[in-house]
Amino acid sequence: MLTQQQLDFFDRQGYLVVENVFDQQRIIEPLKAEYSDLIDDLYADWLAEGRVTKDPKDLDFFGKLLEAYMAGCDWFQPMDISLPGDRIQLDTPMHFGPAVFNMIRDSNLLDIVEQLIGPEITSNPIQHVRIKPPARDLYQDEIRAHITSTDWHQDRGVALEEADETEMVTV
Numbered sequence: 026m027l028t029q030q031q032l033d034f035f036d037r038q039g040y041l042v043v044e045n046v047f048d049q050q051r052i053i054e055p056l057k058a059e060y061s062d063l064i065d066d067l068y069a070d071w072l073a074e075g076r077v078t079k080d081p082k083d084l085d086f087f088g089k090l091l092e093a094y095m096a097g098c099d100w101f102q103p104m105d106i107s108l109p110g111d112r113i114q115l116d117t118p119m120h121f122g123p124a125v126f127n128m129i130r131d132s133n134l135l136d137i138v139e140q141l142i143g144p145e146i147t148s149n150p151i152q153h154v155r156i157k158p159p160a161r162d163l164y165q166d167e168i169r170a171h172i173t174s175t176d177w178h179q180d181r182g183v184a185l186e187e188a189d190e191t192e193m194v195t196v
């Protein structure tokens with residue numbers, strides 16, 4: 026439960042930091058395992074195509090991600106939880122596995138959202154998962170927002186006009 030002080034802060038500042046929302050064993054560990062399996066599958070395909078060469082046994086999760094980045098392989102869309110806003114093809118990949126689904130419907134999370142916008146909650150397709158290689162390893166001129174740090178922004182700006190009167194919160 027949020028305190029009145031936290032609710033007042035949100036009303037005044039437009040954001041709120043709430044720590045330790047997700048249970049480590051129930052939500053976080055299954056998420057890590059799911060994305061670990063996913064990058065393993067993606068990496069195996071890139072390896073078979075000759076696009077990456079390092080043995081995956083010598084690489085951890087972020088090592089594989091970095092190899093993909095250096096080789097110009099796209100991991101972002103296959104690991105994202107939504108399709109792109111345009112240019113969707115029959116084979117455009119995305120990932121929405123059970124661990125991700127459990128995260129976005131987690132009761133700890135939704136109880137907080139309910140306190141902010143009320144009990145009628147839907148998820149909109151502006152949602153993303155943006156898994157990034159370590160910033161120190163990126164090319165100096167890297168500017169793509171889904172790879173380097175994402176600037177502070179409001180998602181209302183990319184919602185349709187019909188959503189203007191909708192209470193919306195990004196979590």
Ligand SMILES: [Fe+2]
Binds near residue numbers: 178179
């Ligand atoms: Fe956003």
